[in-house]
Amino acid sequence: MLCLPFFRRSSGSHTHSRKHVQEETLPPSYSAVADSPPKTTIFYGRIVHSKSLSKLEILSEAALGVGSHGNIVFLDADVASAQAAQKKYASQGFENATVVVLGNFQFLFPGLIDCHFHAPQWPNNALGMEWPLREWVVHMTDPIEASYSDTSKAERVYSALVPKLLENGTTTVAYNSTIHVPATKILMDQCLKFGQRALIGKLCINHRVTAGNGEGSVEEGLSHSREVVEYAKKIDPEGRLVRGCIQPRGATYVEHEYLRGLGELSRNNGGDIIPVQLHMSEAIPDVEYMKKMYPSAPCYAAVYDAAGLMHSRTVVAHAIHLTPMDISILAASGAGVAHNPTSNTCLTDGECMVRELLEHGVKVGLGTDCSAGYSPSIIEGMRQASNVSRHRSMHFDNDKLKLSLEEIIYLGTMGGARVVGLGDKIGNFEVGKEFDALVVDTGLDDNVNVEGFEGNGRALVAKWVFLGDDRSIRKVFVRGRLVAGKDLKESPNRPVEKI
Numbered sequence: 001m002l003c004l005p006f007f008r009r010s011s012g013s014h015t016h017s018r019k020h021v022q023e024e025t026l027p028p029s030y031s032a033v034a035d036s037p038p039k040t041t042i043f044y045g046r047i048v049h050s051k052s053l054s055k056l057e058i059l060s061e062a063a064l065g066v067g068s069h070g071n072i073v074f075l076d077a078d079v080a081s082a083q084a085a086q087k088k089y090a091s092q093g094f095e096n097a098t099v100v101v102l103g104n105f106q107f108l109f110p111g112l113i114d115c116h117f118h119a120p121q122w123p124n125n126a127l128g129m130e131w132p133l134r135e136w137v138v139h140m141t142d143p144i145e146a147s148y149s150d151t152s153k154a155e156r157v158y159s160a161l162v163p164k165l166l167e168n169g170t171t172t173v174a175y176n177s178t179i180h181v182p183a184t185k186i187l188m189d190q191c192l193k194f195g196q197r198a199l200i201g202k203l204c205i206n207h208r209v210t211a212g213n214g215e216g217s218v219e220e221g222l223s224h225s226r227e228v229v230e231y232a233k234k235i236d237p238e239g240r241l242v243r244g245c246i247q248p249r250g251a252t253y254v255e256h257e258y259l260r261g262l263g264e265l266s267r268n269n270g271g272d273i274i275p276v277q278l279h280m281s282e283a284i285p286d287v288e289y290m291k292k293m294y295p296s297a298p299c300y301a302a303v304y305d306a307a308g309l310m311h312s313r314t315v316v317a318h319a320i321h322l323t324p325m326d327i328s329i330l331a332a333s334g335a336g337v338a339h340n341p342t343s344n345t346c347l348t349d350g351e352c353m354v355r356e357l358l359e360h361g362v363k364v365g366l367g368t369d370c371s372a373g374y375s376p377s378i379i380e381g382m383r384q385a386s387n388v389s390r391h392r393s394m395h396f397d398n399d400k401l402k403l404s405l406e407e408i409i410y411l412g413t414m415g416g417a418r419v420v421g422l423g424d425k426i427g428n429f430e431v432g433k434e435f436d437a438l439v440v441d442t443g444l445d446d447n448v449n450v451e452g453f454e455g456n457g458r459a460l461v462a463k464w465v466f467l468g469d470d471r472s473i474r475k476v477f478v479r480g481r482l483v484a485g486k487d488l489k490e491s492p493n494r495p496v497e498k499i
Ligand SMILES: [Zn+2]
Pocket: 116, 118, 279, 317, 369
């Protein structure tokens, strides 16, 4: 057994000792054994994950076993120690498992899922808040997106962005790219290189084009969309991390013939459906423009539905200004909504009706919508989802609209997994899923103060969700591999395991 000193649970009282934590030495990372035979690992300590929208399971003393292929083999709260778990699961290959014992103020948490991020807009973050949506697109978005015809810029920005999001605990991202095939491929390459799960498509735009941020013929656009989906299959044949998708910016930016072609492409001649990402009902002027562009459509979702773009693999960004028919189509099609609370506030275009969507059985996850949202963090996304819901409760004088701690955590993890079509693989620590996880440490020198609440698991989690940031994320695992985190960043060797 290898007991990693950094994670050793201090004996006796729950004394809050920041200094003690900082002075301990770094453990060998997973990457140190990259060329060795695959190892199994047992995590022992506080384990937190969503069982459902309203049920957050906080196990204060539990063992979680990660198999040699990065899958979760057991989650057991009935073992008294990691050693007891080694014995209990010896026949499943855990007799000599690496043991990671979490400290008093640490917990294991599922990897965060960002259902909506515009990768090319990363340099624009925190700028442009003086404009509403359309003006913001014209002044901020179109010029920077058009600039990614320069592949060296794509290399530069995306190679910095992907590890930055991983450091923030975001293990899966549904990225919007640009209209450019080479830049989109570079984004896919970077996700594979750094070990981040991603859903990525080439952006499709042939209407309301400004700053040259538009495409040529419909045939060319369809062909390019097909090309990037095929490229994802080429670099990651089993879709372990990177998947391609179809990505019309939205009905008001893609003419009808193009939209229908993309719907057909997504349906894939009856084969495996190709996922879709699109924007819908983000602002009232956008909804009004849609009505002019598609005068016979009964609602926004109906435009996409008629084009074949609404199905269980569709990620609908925003979905703010909805009619009852929009909600019915979302629920019936199985499409999921990426709620972008920070962006709702920054653009002041409206607030997503999350409670109503959930009550109608619509899948909902969280997105940062960078750069319309200023923060790249889904921790920030969770607290902003709480804030937006509280503003809605004031506007409508209805306390039921508020989202609870349990609910915002579900949206940032399990809900997001379902929205991006990975609900059976990630999102929580169910046995059989892949191990995407964070080791969170609330005992460090950041804004989280646990004084008086040291033994209270729910308080530690709440404090991290509302006060934490990347400083409290010690380790980030994707498919059982260590890919990021404070420890890895501060390691002199900065090892990165090849996925
Ligand atoms: Zn967006």
